[in-house]
Amino acid sequence: MTAIRVLIADDQALVRDGFGMIVSAHPDLELAGAVADGAEAIRAVRELRPDVVLMDVRMPGTDGIEATGVICRESDARVLVLTTFDLDEYVYDALHAGASGFLLKDMRRDELVEAVRVVAAGEALLAPTVTRRLIADVVGRGRGAARPDARLASLTAREGETLRLVARGLSNAEIGRELYVTEHTVKTHVSSLLGKLGVRDRVQAVVLAYESGLVTPGEHPPS
Missing domain, CATH: 1.10.10.10 (Winged helix-like DNA-binding domain superfamily/Winged helix DNA-binding domain)
Structure with missing residues (x-):
């Protein structure tokens, strides 16, 4: 079975290293690379062709939302946006940019691994209870009829x-x-x-x- 290639995009080195270790610990996952901003993520997707991108929202220069839009237009890579409860507007923008779902940064290791596997298999809508609540809140709030x-x-x-x-x-x-x-x-x-x-x-x-x-x-x- 071909391993799922994962690219990590986060401006915090500790986050990149931590996620990288989690990915590398599973034989069905492969760490394709780790970058520190959105522009690097776009270049890395073009060069490395990962299956899944773990994308932070707030990064210097090209942020995660802009990078997600480019990646989803140019490739078949699935983007999982990393967020927190107080970033609803960013979640909305990420979904419109083409993200396949999002993860909370305080997730457990097994949740991260399972999320990558699910998205790589063509599914989406991760953590249904959280996803449903955020989408309902953001889409229904202040966006017109x-x-x-x-x-x-x-x-x-x-x-x-x-x-x-x-x-x-x-x-x-x-x-x-x-x-x-x-x-x-x-x-x-x-x-x-x-x-x-x-x-x-x-x-x-x-x-x-x-x-x-x-x-x-x-x-x-x-x-």
């Missing part, structure tokens, strides 16, 4: 319902139980709706669902 999106009309009724459940933060297994279908069927629906909407992953689909008004903040929170 919902903007209907014509792409939603291309979805079947079942795909639309699947998107609503994804936006509520449910996993594929939970969605399967809600819709009385297999997890494999849910994966098929998710793959199809992502293609029809033209979005990279589940996180981008969730943002679209909130902004279009398909789902509203606080709607039907899962138990």
Whole structure:
């Protein structure tokens, strides 16, 4: 099995070293490199072609948001933004720039490793309870009225319902139980709706669902 190549971008040497040691301790992960700012991250992605980038938000020069936008436009690398609870606006901007999810800087080692694996496998929407709360808060706060999106009309009724459940933060297994279908069927629906909407992953689909008004903040929170 090919190892998942990880690039770390953070202006704090201790953070880079710490994350680097965690990545290097797992045989299915490979440390592709570690850089100190967004401009270096962009260059490193072009040269090293990592699968996943752990991206800090606040860095000198080119910040993590700008770097995320360039990386997501130019490559297939998945970006996980490193943030804290008080950076909601940065989270919003990162999601719009194309980030596949975000992690809290006080996460446990196993959470970091699992997040990298999940995103590299094509999933997103990490830490569903935290992600759902932040997206609902940021998208629903001070961003104007919902903007209907014509792409939603291309979805079947079942795909639309699947998107609503994804936006509520449910996993594929939970969605399967809600819709009385297999997890494999849910994966098929998710793959199809992502293609029809033209979005990279589940996180981008969730943002679209909130902004279009398909789902509203606080709607039907899962138990």
